[in-house]
Amino acid sequence: MKTKTKTVTRIDPLPKNLSPDALLHSLGITVPRDIDIEAIAYYVGLRVRRRCLRCCEAMITGLGNKGIISVNPGGMPQRERFSIAHELGHWAHHRGETVACRATDIGKFSKTNEVERAADQYAADLLMPWPMFKAECRQHRRLDLKALKAVAGVFNTSQTATLIRMIDSSVYPTAIMISHGTGGRKWHKSAAGIPGYWFPKADLDAETFALELLHNPASRDEGFPRKIGADAWFENWAAEKYEITEQSFRIPGEGVITILNLDPNMLG
Numbered sequence: 275m276k277t278k279t280k281t282v283t284r285i286d287p288l289p290k291n292l293s294p295d296a297l298l299h300s301l302g303i304t305v306p307r308d309i310d311i312e313a314i315a316y317y318v319g320l321r322v323r324r325r326c327l328r329c330c331e332a333m334i335t336g337l338g339n340k341g342i343i344s345v346n347p348g349g350m351p352q353r354e355r356f357s358i359a360h361e362l363g364h365w366a367h368h369r370g371e372t373v374a375c376r377a378t379d380i381g382k383f384s385k386t387n388e389v390e391r392a393a394d395q396y397a398a399d400l401l402m403p404w405p406m407f408k409a410e411c412r413q414h415r416r417l418d419l420k421a422l423k424a425v426a427g428v429f430n431t432s433q434t435a436t437l438i439r440m441i442d443s444s445v446y447p448t449a450i451m452i453s454h455g456t457g458g459r460k461w462h463k464s465a466a467g468i469p470g471y472w473f474p475k476a477d478l479d480a481e482t483f484a485l486e487l488l489h490n491p492a493s494r495d496e497g498f499p500r501k502i503g504a505d506a507w508f509e510n511w512a513a514e515k516y517e518i519t520e521q522s523f524r525i526p527g528e529g530v531i532t533i534l535n536l537d538p539n540m541l542g
């Protein structure tokens with residue numbers, strides 16, 4: 275059989291709308307396992323290289339509408355995917371520019387650096403698109419470590435990035451996540467409807483398991499959520515009236531994360 279060869283002139287094959295939704299839509303991606311971040315990068319004119327970067331975790335070097343994303347090799351694959359998506363976020367907002375990002379710039383949803391926060395948000399929107407993500411969350415009635423591991427496994431994302439997204443999902447209105455290092459509380463994030471007066475204490479109460487995890491290297495993550503008086507976590511005068519659940523676990527290199535689930539009556 276004879277086939278005709280057609281010459282196609284590619285004038286500008288790169289997509290103009292680089293929003294996560296538009297990219298996923300135009301690539302026909304509807305399930306989490308098809309979110310191939312390197313293929314998406316290629317689609318928008320970017321190649322991904324793994325090379326040792328002395329001063330940063332990842333960077334993007336742009337020239338016109340083409341560019342190269344470089345990432346430090348040897349990290350966790352989930353972390354690497356987030357870094358690539360984060361650089362893609364910089365590209366979407368400032369195509370053609372060169373940006374270098376330190377490890378502390380990526381995945382921290384910085385409150386002070388708007389450019390880094392926007393790139394993190396872009397990465398989360400691309401790797402964990404809301405319709406797919408909420409559908410997966412709804413498979414798990416309670417936000418606990420088991421649910422977190424399951425959802426992180428489906429999206430191939432880190433536990434920290436996945437948990438932040440689960441808190442933001444509005445599927446778990448009573449959930450709060452708190453991050454602790456040896457220096458005390460680092461940051462926390464509450465579901466949208468939780469009143470601001472349920473603000474976690476600065477220091478860990480002796481009754482909390484998180485304290486044990488932080489200071490005793492031999493202790494292991496809590497296998498299931500545990501009931502505890504709300505006054506172990508909150509200074510608010512009303513705290514002693516309520517019981518909440520806590521579950522703490524280690525994130526290598528970051529410290530201890532605790533998931534609290536409040537009593538629904540605490541939402542006012």
Ligand SMILES: [Zn+2]
Binds near residue numbers: 380
């Ligand atoms: Zn960045």
